[in-house]
Amino acid sequence: xxxxxxxxxxxxxxxxxxxxxxxxxxxxxxxxxxxxxxxxxxxxxxxxxxxxxxxxxxxxxxxxxxxxxxxxxxxxxxxxxxxxxxxxxxxxxxxxxxxxxxxxxxxxxxxxxxxxxxxxxxxxxxxxxxxxxxxxxxxxxxxxxxxxxxxxxxxxxxxxxxxxxxxxxxxxxxxxxxxxxxxxxxxxxxxxxxxxxxxxxxxxxxxxxx
Ligand code: SF4
Numbered sequence: 001x002x003x004x005x006x007x008x009x010x011x012x013x014x015x016x017x018x019x020x021x022x023x024x025x026x027x028x029x030x031x032x033x034x035x036x037x038x039x040x041x042x043x044x045x046x047x048x049x050x051x052x053x054x055x056x057x058x059x060x061x062x063x064x065x066x067x068x069x070x071x072x073x074x075x076x077x078x079x080x081x082x083x084x085x086x087x088x089x090x091x092x093x094x095x096x097x098x099x100x101x102x103x104x105x106x107x108x109x110x111x112x113x114x115x116x117x118x119x120x121x122x123x124x125x126x127x128x129x130x131x132x133x134x135x136x137x138x139x140x141x142x143x144x145x146x147x148x149x150x151x152x153x154x155x156x157x158x159x160x161x162x163x164x165x166x167x168x169x170x171x172x173x174x175x176x177x178x179x180x181x182x183x184x185x186x187x188x189x190x191x192x193x194x195x196x197x198x199x200x201x202x203x204x205x206x207x208x209x210x
Pocket of ligand 1: 189210
C-alpha cells in the first residue's frame with residue numbers, strides 16, 4: 001500500500017470509528033471558539049473548559065474583552081498556564097477584532113493569521129468549525145504523532161506536516177482530520193504507550209518510531 005492509499009484508508013477508518021466527532025472545547029459563539037483555541041496552546045482542552053465559563057461571563061464579547069484589565073483576565077485564566085502572556089494575547093486579539101473587523105471573525109486564513117496568538121492550526125480549526133471550510137488540516141500534537149507513526153511524514157514542524165498530509169488526503173476531507181485523529185490519539189495512538197494491538201489501523205500502520 002503506497003503512502004497516499006495508506007493515508008486515505010487510515011482516514012476512512014478513523015471517520016468510521018468516530019462518526020460523531022466533536023471538538024472537546026466548549027463554546028457558544030465564533031468569538032468564544034477563537035479565544036478558547038488560543039488559550040488551548042500548551043495545555044489541554046479540559047483545562048481551557050475550566051476557565052472559559054467565568055471568562056465569557058465576565059467578558060461576553062470582543063468589545064468587553066478589548067477593554068479588560070489584564071490582572072483580572074490573568075486571575076481568571078491562571079489554570080491554563082502561561083497566563084500572563086495569554087492574557088495579553090487575548091486582550092490584543094479582542095481589540096483587533098473589535099476595532100479592525102467590527103467584531104466579525106474573518107473567514108480567510110490570511111486574515112485570521114494576522115491576529116495575535118493565531119497560527120495555521122488555530123485558524124484551520126476556526127475556519128472548519130465556524131464556516132465549514134476545508135482551508136487546511138489543523139496539525140496538533142496528536143495529528144503530527146499519528147502522521148509520523150503511519151509514515152505519512154517525517155517532519156516535526158506542524159506547518160510542514162500539514163503540507164505533507166494535504167498532498168495525501170482529499171481536500172474535501174481536510175476539516176474532518178483533526179477532529180477524528182485527535183480522538184484516535186487520545187484513545188489509542190497515545191504518546192507514551194500506543195495501544196497498537198487493539199488499533200483499527202494496525203494492519204496498515206508501519207509504526208514508525210514506536
Ligand atoms: S498501530 Fe500503533 S502506532 Fe499505528 S496508529 Fe495504531 S496505535 Fe498508532
